[in-house]
Each structure stands twice: as C-alpha cells, then as structure tokens.
Amino acid sequence: MAEVLARWLKIVLDVLIGDTQCVFIAGRQITDGILAENEIIYSMFEVSSESVVVVLMLDFSKAYDCVRWEILMMVLEKLGFSRLSRRWIWACVSSASISVLVNGSPTTEFRIRRGL
Template identity: 45%
Template sequence: LKVDFEKAYDSVSWSFVLYMLRRFGFQDKWIGWIGECLRTSSMSVLVNGSPTTEFSMQKGIRQGDPLAPFLFVLVAEGLTGLVREASNSDLFRGIKVGSKGELVNILQYADDTIFVGEASVENVRTLKVILRGFELASGLKVNFYKSCLGAIGVGRETLISFAEILHCKLSNIPFVYLGIPIGANPRRSKTWQPVVLSFKKKLSSWRASTLSQSPLHHILHLI
C-alpha cells in the first residue's frame, strides 16, 4: 500500500512533534526551543496574487523552514513505531528479503510511505487501524482516494476486496517509487531504461553548465 497524506506538512499536530522529541531523548531545553518556534510561527496566504495580513498558526510546520524536514521525519517515525509494535505482536506480517531474511514492513522517505506485507485480509485491516490511530495522534490523515494498493502474484478479485476495505484505488504493477520501478523484472534491461534515461537528462544538463572539469568530475564520481 502506497499512502498519500493530505497536506502532510500543514496538518501535523504540534503536541505530537514535542512528544516524539521526548521519545527520542531530546533535552527539555531543546524541546522548549522547538515549541517556541512552532507557537510563534505565522503565515499569510495569497489572494489574487497579493499576500494577506499574517496570522498565527495552530498546527503544521512551514515548508521552506530548515527545521521542517527534520521535524517531519520525527513525526513519520511514530508511524514506523506503530508498525513495529504490530509486527512484534504478530498483528501485521511483513516479508523477509535477502539471504539473511531481513524483515521489511514499511518503507519511508519524507512523506512517501509504502507498507509491505503478506496479502491477507488481517494485514489489510490492521493497516487501516494503524493509519487511523496515527491520524488521531499526529494529525496526519491519509487520503485513501489517492493511495494505491498493489500486489504481486495475487488474484485481481482478492486485490479488489482488499481495496474496498481501505477505500483506495488499485495500483498498476510495476509502479515507480523514488524513481525505481517496483515489481518489474530487475534482470531485464528494459526495466532500467527509464532510470538510465533520467540519468542521461541530468548529465546532459550538467554538461551544458559552466562547471569546470574538476567539480564535474567530483560530482560524477559521487554518482
């Protein structure tokens, strides 16, 4: 299940941000600073191209604020914790990958989140409970209409029944997550053609830039 959060940055609960800071062991002084930054923040909106008078915020973290991505990652870690507890209690079953059988049940990058697990109705219902509980605690609400459910080796009728429980739409397989095709055969060169094309476009734009050979060589080496 690939979930889409409604206005992710705008709906975060401040109390949940401070709670997660405490859970991660931040000192009270630092938590007080963060709380003051949140409470004294203000914003304005554009009306016909002109900004309104600034007004105080009651929730959310401002996009563009250097602290915002770090605070959001802490908030998202709360969801990871819920999935971990559900997995430890055998309420949600992920999948094991690799020769060492590493358990994978959730993948997160900023506000991009994918749940990975066995195709069972128990897993689907547990996910719905987890997401609802996380919404009540953090303020982050899942837009199920934009969220997508996909599976490999699962009948379409079964997949449709799962989607009806979550009230989400079905995802095509393969799909792209963070630029990487998921569900495609990794041994086929065709699978990686879009990725290679994307790299070529970026490299061509760098080639046309005014970078000297030394910085350009350093960037290519990092890739």
C-alpha cells in the first residue's frame, strides 16, 4: 500500500507544493530556497530606500518530526484529498515503527506518535 501511495503522491505533490518550496519535488534542491530568499531581500531594498524592511528567518529543519497527524489529516481534507486517500495516508503514518542505532546496534522498535 505504501508504495502505491508513494507513486500517487509523486504525481500530486508537484501540483500541491508551491514554486518556492524546494524539497520533496524532483529537480528542486534545498539551495534553490537560498537563491529565492536572496532575490526577495534584494527586491525589498529596491522598492524604496525609505521603507522599513523586516526580515524574519525561521529554522524549519526537521519540522517534519513535529507534524501532528490530526492536523495533517485536516489539511489533506481541505486540499480535497478523498476520504479513501486520507485513510491510506493515515494507515501509513500511524502504523510506522522505528528503532534507533546505538553504537551501531538497533534498539527495540517502538511506535511513533507524530512526524512523517
């Protein structure tokens, strides 16, 4: 099921994810975001030398580790995902288990409660 869902999402994600998003899309690289950021800042200073410019940088590294599944499901519903496709996604994220390598040896698997 996960493989079928991954293939389907590969098609859908290109439509859902904006041009400024630089990960999860084939052909885009994380460095593309830095280039876009520089262009935006440069254009802000071109507009007017008397304008006040505020730049807010947020570090979203590993933000996918903090995703609440209930919120993910609500967002998918608002984006128009069918009930069946949301159930498939729910089954994939909620049934996942992981283990951690400690000194090269995996620990006992445990279920995760959030994140992708």
